[in-house]
Amino acid sequence: MSFLLFLAGCATGPRFDAGGVDADLTPVAAVRDAGVPAGTRVLWGGVIVHARNLADVTEFEVLGYPLDRGQGPATTRMPQGRFLAHVPGYLETVDFEPGRRLTVTGRIEGTISGKVGESPYLYPLVAVEEFHLWPREQVTPAPAGPRFNIGIGVIFRN
Numbered sequence: 001m002s003f004l005l006f007l008a009g010c011a012t013g014p015r016f017d018a019g020g021v022d023a024d025l026t027p028v029a030a031v032r033d034a035g036v037p038a039g040t041r042v043l044w045g046g047v048i049v050h051a052r053n054l055a056d057v058t059e060f061e062v063l064g065y066p067l068d069r070g071q072g073p074a075t076t077r078m079p080q081g082r083f084l085a086h087v088p089g090y091l092e093t094v095d096f097e098p099g100r101r102l103t104v105t106g107r108i109e110g111t112i113s114g115k116v117g118e119s120p121y122l123y124p125l126v127a128v129e130e131f132h133l134w135p136r137e138q139v140t141p142a143p144a145g146p147r148f149n150i151g152i153g154v155i156f157r158n
Helices: 002-009 027-032
Strands: 041-053 057-065 081-088 101-116 119-133
Touching: 027 081, 027 101, 027 119, 041 081, 057 101, 081 101
Parallel strands: 081 119
Antiparallel strands: 041 057, 041 101, 057 081, 101 119
8 A cells, every 4th residue: 555655656747537638639730620629628738838817717828749648748849839728717827937838638619810929820729627837847057166076986966
């Protein structure tokens, strides 16, 4: 039993229910394939480009990426297009700053015309059921200055 608790403690993020999700549908394909019906369930993730509060929802513009095994955005792979995600209610957008990773599950409600810079862009719109904001990636800088170690094949570092 304690081994199972140990394994549960190693989990790095949520496990969204992928039942009924079209795993092959990407944001680009959702716009390109005009036959994607409203209500299609998706599990998408990516990097937040912009967040803003509207009257009844918080809207995220997300640059989509494929998901890794932990359902987090795999930002080392090729992007799959942008999408808009509407989360019901008010969220503090300072916590959802550009560059943060986000995974959502929800249903496609249609498309919204917008712009990326000056270029017209058609976004698929997802009505979010669940979401996860991933922790900021911690980058530990290498210590500055020269390093000198004496040992017999064993090096200990903090």
